[in-house]
Amino acid sequence: MRLMLVAGTTRTAEREGISAAGATRDLMLHTPSADAEILEYGELVRAPVTPVSPTGCPTPAAVTRAVRERLGFDVTVVDGGLAKPTGAPTVNVGAKPGRDVGEADPVQTAPGAFAAARQFGRSLPDDELVVGETIPGGTTTAMAVLRALGEEWPTSSSLPENxxxxxxxxxxxxxxxxxxxxGQAAHTPELAVRFVGDPVLAVAGGLVAGALEAGTEVVLGGGTQMLAVAALVRHAGVVGPLTLATTSYLLADVPELRAATAAHDVDLVVTDPGFDAADAGPLSAYADGVAKEGAAMGGALYLADRADALESITTATLDVLARLRDDDGP
Amino acid sequence: MRLMLVAGTTRTAEREGISAAGATRDLMLHTPSADAEILEYGELVRAPVTPVSPTGCPTPAAVTRAVRERLGFDVTVVDGGLAKPTGAPTVNVGAKPGRDVGEADPVQTAPGAFAAARQFGRSLPDDELVVGETIPGGTTTAMAVLRALGEEWPTSSSLPENxxxxxxxxxxxxxxxxxxxxGQAAHTPELAVRFVGDPVLAVAGGLVAGALEAGTEVVLGGGTQMLAVAALVRHAGVVGPLTLATTSYLLADVPELRAATAAHDVDLVVTDPGFDAADAGPLSAYADGVAKEGAAMGGALYLADRADALESITTATLDVLARLRDDDGP
Structure with a gap:
């Protein structure tokens, strides 16, 4: 089993009120680079600060890292258009940062990155992959991509009020x-991503399509952005068993996810990490509907549950956060 | 503990008779990209073939991977100027492929990559690093760099006849x-690398200097190229405990390594993996003086010996090679 994090950016995130994946607009572009370091090292290396929402909710990458420390699986980060330096090692499939979707051709690298990621996904030696994403503003571009494919499903938000x-x-x-x-890109998913999407969807879509073609089992770890990835894969004509593993917080926000996954022949697994408990500290924001998902958190929680380790994840995440606080300095 | 592989290229390797780190001149530039995949996945992903010497001796990366499978440590690959695609994730510190050392300014990225790698090395969270290299032609550029620093130590070779x-x-x-x-670059090691070296030496030198400055224990896993890295670090004025862990095959080729490491205040550890045994198959070429070192092999063997696992490494490496043969196809 290998967990793949596709990390990238779209300048769509810089629009006021679009995303909670960063304390400020300026820090938002650093979030994917920081999330990659947190998964890889459990600490910051080059990124300036631990990503938090404007109200201080810590990044879901801390949860994924905590599960990794508990279970010990490999992580591979794929560059889905990073805009800031990261100390995490990344696989390069030619993705560049996405421009604002209000521009005419915001993700010119999408078709090439989709194809290269597909070839890479076909060649990976693992029997099972868990694939997640980190890209501020990604639920907006995911909504546009679903519409380009002719699909009306709603997307979630990292903000408590979508x-x-x-x-x-x-x-x-x-x-x-x-x-x-x-609806016009129903049979050309890479053009949906190119004209109204973001580079993370291109890379994740290609990666998952290629992995399925090679007979690899794929678990999509995340919410409605990973639903968009499933839609891209199906619209590319790729069949094969897919599971979407998400959090109870995400499903509470988008109950339509049950029907949407079924419509794409995707199994849905929902895990409740219990962050509403008294000892959850800053993680209790998740129970209030902040963040909800991201950085493969739902996939990691599914792995933890499968290994009968779910109960230890709150404590393990608080340990990771304590280490990250030391990195952030006073 | 984390094993760091600095992987890159110099076109110096394309000169006839310089290196055995590839079956042919054309395949040589693929060797570092393939070695990185072997360490990361135990299989090839994007690289065309498993690196072997012209006489069929398998890459030392297979040995390092075998130790990793036995002991289970993290590996991070740093891009030291890769020229061909790799499916392995890599950390980017700005290194580009090195030009032939016969050109006037073959490694223009050296000072910048040295500085960025130094900063990266300072920020890594690990208590101990094992650092190795993979770059065909690297013993020739290492010799030039030692001379630029004013040092007359010999360097080894991947060929049985140096x-x-x-x-x-x-x-x-x-x-x-x-x-x-x-001798003119004695106090400016990054200029030694820029004018007569290769990008792997720049990145490895910076990485080790930064790690020592942060109080991290560093084991250099390799032969005379890693000696050149130690020299660069000392000439940069960086003190701190350094160990060079190499193979018995390398020391047999360059007995001066004992004096050379002592002169740089570097402890020397020598490990014999026993590839002269009857069951070593294609690894017996090592006992005949082919390859000898590379891809952090000496460092990995030191880790295996420390964990009392040295005896199992021959079998584990043959397992890795059998898997790689399947990748290479008929």
């Missing part, structure tokens, strides 16, 4: 600026 | 083409 109207306006703007209409 | 006269001629050519004279 800014649905804002997202819809951005998606409309994306289609107005681009060469495609909603 | 082409010393050819190397000396290349080193003379390097100084004739460059702006520095032998």
């Amino acid at each position: 800014p649905v109207e804002l997202k819809r306006a951005v998606v409309e703007e994306a289609f107005a600026a681009s060469e495609i209409e909603p | 082409p010393v006269e050819l190397k000396r001629a290349v080193v003379e050519e390097a100084f004739a083409a460059s702006e520095i004279e032998p």
